[in-house]
Amino acid sequence: xxxxxxxxxxxxxxxxxxxxxxxxxxxxxxxxxxxxxxxxxxxxxxxxxxxxxxxxxxxxxxxxxxxxxxxxxxxxxxxxxxxxxxxxxxxxxxxxxxxxxxxxxxxxxxxxxxxxxxxxxxxxxxxxxxxxxxxxxxxxxxxxxxxxxxxxxxxxxxxxxxxxxxxxxxxxxxxxxxxxxxxxxxxxxxxxxxxxxxxxxxxxxxxxxxxxxxxxxxxxxxxxxxxxxxxxxxxxxxxxxxxxxxxxxxxxxxxxxxxxxxxxxxxxxxxxxxxxxxxxxxxxxxxxxxxxxxxxxxxxxxxxxxxxxxxxxxxxxxxxxxxxxxxxxxxxxxxxxxxxxxxxxxxxxxxxxxxxxxxxxxxxxxxxxxx
Amino acid sequence: xxxxxxxxxxxxxxxxxxxxxxxxxxxxxxxxxxxxxxxxxxxxxxxxxxxxxxxxxxxxxxxxxxxxxxxxxxxxxxxxxxxxxxxxxxxxx
Numbered sequence: 001x002x003x004x005x006x007x008x009x010x011x012x013x014x015x016x017x018x019x020x021x022x023x024x025x026x027x028x029x030x031x032x033x034x035x036x037x038x039x040x041x042x043x044x045x046x047x048x049x050x051x052x053x054x055x056x057x058x059x060x061x062x063x064x065x066x067x068x069x070x071x072x073x074x075x076x077x078x079x080x081x082x083x084x085x086x087x088x089x090x091x092x093x094x095x096x097x098x099x100x101x102x103x104x105x106x107x108x109x110x111x112x113x114x115x116x117x118x119x120x121x122x123x124x125x126x127x128x129x130x131x132x133x134x135x136x137x138x139x140x141x142x143x144x145x146x147x148x149x150x151x152x153x154x155x156x157x158x159x160x161x162x163x164x165x166x167x168x169x170x171x172x173x174x175x176x177x178x179x180x181x182x183x184x185x186x187x188x189x190x191x192x193x194x195x196x197x198x199x200x201x202x203x204x205x206x207x208x209x210x211x212x213x214x215x216x217x218x219x220x221x222x223x224x225x226x227x228x229x230x231x232x233x234x235x236x237x238x239x240x241x242x243x244x245x246x247x248x249x250x251x252x253x254x255x256x257x258x259x260x261x262x263x264x265x266x267x268x269x270x271x272x273x274x275x276x277x278x279x280x281x282x283x284x285x286x287x288x289x290x291x292x293x294x295x296x297x298x299x300x301x302x303x304x305x306x307x308x309x310x311x312x313x314x315x316x317x318x319x320x321x322x323x324x325x326x327x328x329x330x331x332x333x334x335x336x337x338x339x340x341x342x343x344x345x346x347x348x349x350x351x352x353x354x355x356x357x358x359x360x361x362x363x364x365x366x367x368x369x370x371x
Numbered sequence: 372x373x374x375x376x377x378x379x380x381x382x383x384x385x386x387x388x389x390x391x392x393x394x395x396x397x398x399x400x401x402x403x404x405x406x407x408x409x410x411x412x413x414x415x416x417x418x419x420x421x422x423x424x425x426x427x428x429x430x431x432x433x434x435x436x437x438x439x440x441x442x443x444x445x446x447x448x449x450x451x452x453x454x455x456x457x458x459x460x461x462x463x464x
Contacts, residue, residue: 006405054390054398054405080392082400107386107402145386145402173384173459174402216373219459221403 001289003238005278007055008048008081009245009256010041012072015065017090019125020113021355022151022186022193025061026259030248038068040270042075044246047274049079056081061248064091070099077104084109086149089135090128097138107145109176110136114156115166123155125357140171148172152203153180153193154344160203164210168218175218177207179225183257183312188356194344200228227337231302232309232325239287239311244278252277254284257312261321287311292322296330372453375425379463381452382421387460389416401460411436415448416455421464425449 014029036044045056056076063069064087076083084107085100112132114120120129139146148167152160160177167175180186180193195203207222214220226233236243236255245253251266252274258264264286267277278284286292290303297308308314309325317326317336324331375381389408390398397413399406408416414435418428429445436444455461 049392052395054395054400080390080395082388082390082405084402106388106400109402143385145384147402173386216456 002279003241003288005048005051005053005244005274006242007057007244008044008053009057009059009243010044010072011059011061011245011247011256012036012041012063012069013065013248014061016061016088017065017126018062018088018128019357019359020151020185021123021125021189021357022153022180022184023358024181024184024186024256026184026257028259029061034249035066036246036248036250036269038071038075040250041072044250044269044274045072045076045081046079048244049081051275051278054082055084057084057086059086062088062090064089064096070096070103073100073105074103077106082106087111088124088128089132092135092138094138097142101142101144105144107147108139109147109149110139110172111149111151112163112166113151115159115162116156119156119159122355123151125355136170136172146170146172147174147176149176149178151178151180152195154195154199155192157195157199157203160206161210164206164214164218164220168214173219175220177203177220177222179223181226183260183316185356185358187316190340191344192355194227194340195225196345197228197341200225226310226313226325226327227341229327230329232306232313232327234306235310235313235325238307240278240284241288241307244274244284252281252284254287255312258283260312261315287322294323296328296332297324300330372450373456375449375452375456376463377425380421380424381419381428381461382464383416383419384460384462389413399460401458406460411447412451415451419452419461425452428452 013035014025015032058072063085073083083105085105086109089110112120113123117129121127148170150163164175182190186193207220211220240254245256246269247253250269252269253259253266264283266283267281293303293308297303309327311321314323314325315321318333323333326333326336328334386402388400390396390400397408399408399416415428418431429448432444432448433441452461
């Protein structure tokens, strides 16, 4: 079976002015001096387009930390890719936003940590919320597709209705309510971030009502957090099936956290063509088909829908990337999820835990730290 | 599915466009994915240029496909546009 590359996720830098308590970037980050050049990225985008890819997602870290971001947008659009910018907004001003749109930017996804300023700044580890509000207004005034991404968890789900009302006011076409996923730094803060069963149930009711009320005005994307689902998410829509992530230094990965899996070696776009990495590299082929699957996946009807879930989560929680995602109720390691949920559902104090902030962020010191 | 407001002109929503790449001309690109616009669907979308209402689009299609059944053009066009409005790919201009 052959798989067609559909989207490239370009992690153009790991530098970031924010220090979110749930940062999804790897624990080991790439330094600025190791970053691919403008020409390197241009070559990557051209190769991806030649392979038939449609979407280019520019992400980071904070992509605006790259002074050549406008050139990167132009390079993607020049080879007919659909260019999406995933950003905190920090580093944007009117002039730069106009330049990005003129260069061919198709869509902006702007992230928010909360609607309440003090809480948002606490979760971001930076005083960034007020600035983000100004950025949202700047985007609203222009004809560019706008998705507002609101990161939710135990400490802010109680404000979900206010978040939806806020998204409405910003003029975004789409609201993505994104539950924190427990990779990277988020796993370290999991007990403080995991919502309670009651919160999850309430949030589903709120979203259903909002979707009915806002139909035709604001689309809401919201999925049940995987810890509370019966079956795992179809992570990346299958390992090496549709998407390729290139990290700041040019390593090509099947997903953003695949680096945690021991023994995997990731080829570099500096040394190999995208096509050879996609088709032939061991890392992209390791979990691509069903040959790695143990029971219960191997004989499960759902294996073609969820592909056994997330390989990184299987490794991070159960210590084995080639086992069923522990989220699955059929997984031999499902007790790990059940225990985590029992802990947060029986423990009201977890909301009062302190955060572990990342201190290794190689970001420029643009913004004052929170406290 | 949405009923189309016949008094208003239609256009692609921000962030939605037909691909310009060779061999991908029938792909409608959207923020969260893509859709293949088979057969006349691509022509219909091209006519959603912010100057035409549903009736004007149907009229133009009748001119282009004089042998096609008028009622069928109208119902299929309304169905496609209603579906794209619901997906957020189209808007009223």
